[in-house]
Amino acid sequence: MTPQSATTPQDAMTPQDLMIRMLPPFAGWLALAALALPGGSPLRGAAVTAFLAVGPGAALVGICGPALRARRAEAPAERRDPNFERHSDLLERLMLAVLLSVSAAMLVATVLIAAHAFSGDRVLLTLTLLTTLAAFCPRLRASPPTASTARGAAPRKRKGSTL
Amino acid sequence: MTDLSDLTPAAWPTRAAAAWPAVPLLVALALWGYAMRHTDVSPLDDYGLVSALHPTFWAGLAVLTAGFWTTVRDPRRRNCWSLAYVLGLLVMERATQAVLYPTPLYAWAWKHDAVIDHLLTSGGLQSADQLGEMAVYDQWPGFFAAQAALVRLLGVDNAAMYMAWWPLVSSVLLLLPLLLVYRTFTEDRRLIWTAVWLFCVANWVGQDYFSPQSVAFVLHLGVIAVVLRRYGRSGGRGGRQGQAVWTVLLSVLVTAIVVSHQLTPGMLVVTLVALVFTRRYRHWVPAVTTVVIFLAWCLTAALPFLSAAMPDMIRSIGDVGANVETGYGATPTGTGAVATSWAARLLSGSVLLLALVGVLRQRVLRHRALPLLLVAAAPLPMFVASSYGSEMIFRVLMFTLPGAAFFAAAALLPKVRTLAADAAARDTGGYSPVAVARRRRLPLPSPPPLRYGAWVPPLVLLAGTLAFVPSYSGKDRINYFPPREVALVQRLFDQAPDDSLVVAANRNYPLAYEQYWRVDHYWFLDDDRRHVDEIVRDPAAVLARDMAAVEAPARAYFLLTQGQTANSEMNGQLDKAQLERLRESVAASPRFELIAENSTGVLYVLKPAS
Known part of the structure; x- marks a missing residue:
């Protein structure tokens, strides 16, 4: 039997993973480049809005992803659709990517304006740098799942429950 | 003559049947588009947009609602069709004004544009000595600071260039947490999407405009969705590290709410505290985190405003009569204003009544979705706390609505059965729409025809959808x-x-x-x-x-x-x-x-x- 290497096959990053990981910072730098376009240009608007709406949040969810999945989400009592839980998790990640991005934009802009260092370019540059940093950060690891938290484990039922 | 012999015989009916929901949707949007081209808003009367709209608008709404009801009840249809119908509804509801009016609506939206202009001009936050009562916006600057950045980054003159479209943007954003909340309690697609539809049509309060509360409400619902999904007891004991990470992410959302809006953190705290009283969500971390961040902001950046406003706030606690009073200068006067005001009251009253019927009728669902019932009821005590500038009654209604719409939808749909009853029905070959849909391929026999009583739910849904228009746009003579x-x-x-x-x-x-x-x-x-x-x-x-x-x-x-x-x-x-x-x-x-x-x-x- 060959000794296990430090990096298991699941940990090896595929080119596809790398692309997904680098997409948010790329969108940020693209948005910064789009500032060279004239004001009010649709391309400039699309690049800036797309990054501000999803970029920073997607990078943050990317770092936290494995740790977030350590704990199974509450789910409906009926379990008819085998894909339902997976789709809910995807929706949750999308929601977090958007809401965290909006929150990050609000917080960075607030900090800069409170420090009298505000400008639109600085807000975008700060968010892009944070997103780039997040993309290069190692992923937060999850604790090994126990029997009760493993995916597919039966939910605990209470005595007298109608579930 | 074209030779069609190489086509699979089933291909035509199958594809046509699969794409059938597109027909009412496209017809509705076409009718809406026609109405937009033939509506003249220059002579608005006391009925606002209601009397100005071309009749095809109403026909479009009726077709859309009928198409939605047929599609959502059909087990063969995927979620994407229901989503398409809801997006169609949002376009017809929330983009109509942006298309028809050449300038943004609401004096308040123009005021928020002025606040952004102030931040861009001054480059920093100012105090009451410099700005008087308008300094309150500098003490909750989150939304305005972000919009100031957006104005600069888009390279436009001011936010008035895009703020007319904000109701559509904020309403689409709301769909994400709303769907997630509903999907925590049921897999029934009919219930999920009917609740979303009812929420959209009952949310006439008009807080979706270009304002901090529009974004804060989305974030509020996002926090509730995460807490309902990730802080429940059945998630198991493991994954403490995971829970800490969730708390960090929640803190980011809560901080953004706290720096943007005064009322929303209060609503969030009462909702999270209400959830803690259930056995399923006995987890103090989200509530304590929110309280700590809220207090930290109130005792530092927002202290000047709060110390000045505190005596009035303390006086209004417990004065329920004054807090629900809409105040002088807010009494609808004239036939149009009174009629649209009653349409809004009837719409809200009907949805709340339906929610009550849903709670009483759906015993199983009441048990399963008890936390959502608490989410709906938690904002009610805020009547006691403050009048919030004569607006508390509307704000409470808005925060109650996500939960209320779920139970109102349940009132319109068949009874939810226990798992045991469900399994027994399946074993005896009972009708299971999802299973049937998955086993069999299209074309399938259409759903059973509606019985006499079964016409009531779609008619209620249609009445609510039509009532939204006067409730939401009936005062456009004031707002345009x-x-x-x-x-x-x-x-x-x-x-x-x-x-x-x-x-x-x-x-x-x-x-x-x-x-x-x-x-x-x-x-x-x-x-x-x-x-x-x-x-x-x-x-x-x-x-x-x-x-x-x-x-x-x-x-x-x-x-x-x-x-x-x-x-x-x-x-x-x-x-x-x-x-x-x-x-x-x-x-x-x-x-x-x-x-x-x-x-x-x-x-x-x-x-x-x-």
Whole structure:
């Protein structure tokens, strides 16, 4: 039997993973480049809005992803659709990517304006740098799942429950 | 003749059947598009947009609702069709005004644009010494700071360039947390999407406009969704590290809420505390985290405002009568205003009544979705806490709605069975729509025809959908400012020297807060009633006296526009004839000089006393 290497096959990053990981910072730098376009240009608007709406949040969810999945989400009592839980998790990640991005934009802009260092370019540059940093950060690891938290484990039922 | 023999015989009917939901959707959108091209909003009456809309708009809404109801009940249809219908509804509901009106609606939205302009001009936050009562916006600057950045990054002149589309944007954003909340309690697609539909049509309160509360509400619902999914007991004991990470992410969302809006953190705290009282969500971390962040902000950045407002806030605690009172100047007056106001009340009342029916009728669902019932009930005690500028009743309704819409939808759908009853029905070959849909391929027999009583739910849904329009757009005569009115007010600010004073009947006009850091305002209908009566008796003399304190080079302007008249008249203050007499008195007075005039209003300046 060959000794296990430090990096298991699941940990090896595929080119596809790398692309997904680098997409948010790329969108940020693209948005910064789009500032060279004239004001009010649709391309400039699309690049800036797309990054501000999803970029920073997607990078943050990317770092936290494995740790977030350590704990199974509450789910409906009926379990008819085998894909339902997976789709809910995807929706949750999308929601977090958007809401965290909006929150990050609000917080960075607030900090800069409170420090009298505000400008639109600085807000975008700060968010892009944070997103780039997040993309290069190692992923937060999850604790090994126990029997009760493993995916597919039966939910605990209470005595007298109608579930 | 074309040879069709190579086609699979089943291909045509199968594809046609699969794409059938597209037909009503496209027809509805086409009718909406036609209505947009043939609706004239220049002569708005007391019914606002309702009487101006082309009849095809109403036909489009009816087709859309019928198509939605048929699609959502059909087990063969995927979620994407229901989503497409809801997006269609949002376009017809929330984009209609942006398409029809050439300028953004709501004086409040224009005010928020002025706050953004202030942040861009000053480059920092200012105190009450510099800004007076408007400093409150600098103490909750999150939304405005982000919008200031967006204005610069888009390279546009101001937020008015895009803020008309904000209701659509904020409503689409709301769908993400709303769907997630509903998917925590049921897999039934009919229940999920009908609840989303009911939420959209019952949310007429109009807090989706360009405002901090529109974003704060989305974030609030996002936090609730995460707490409901990730802080429940059945998630197991493991994954403490995971839970800590969730708390960090929640803190980011909560901090963004706290720095943006005053009321939403309070609503979030009462909701999270209510959840803690259930056995399923006995987890104090989200509530404590929110309270700590909220207090930290209140005791630092927001302290100047809170210390000034605290005595009034303490006085209003427990005064439920005053807190639910809508206040002077908010009494609908005139047939149109009264009718649209009743449409809104009936819509809200019906949804809440349906929710009650759902709670009483759906025993199993009541047990399974008890936390959502608490989410709906938690904001109710806020009536006791504050009047929130006579708006608390509307805000409470809005925060109650996500939970209420779920149970209201449950009232329109078949009873939810226990798992045991469900399994027994499956074992005995009972009807299981999802299983049947997965086993069999299209084409399938259509769903069973509706029985007599089964017509009630779609009719209720249709009535609610149609009632949304007068509730939401019935007061557009007040909220819409034509370009000529904007141009008139803009002319004032183009020439007003620093420290000038603008006197107007009320603040319902575009650019009312433009350059508020250097131009002051006096809205005489906000003043004591006795003083208003004095003005009505002898307008020019009393107004000239009120405006005389302004010292040169500053000037005192009198502005009267159609937006002010509509607001005063439809809210039971001075009527059109009284305001017309007031205008004539000012026009005839030698103390005033006409600066500008058009079909939407007049602008006068007070001549120097000498």
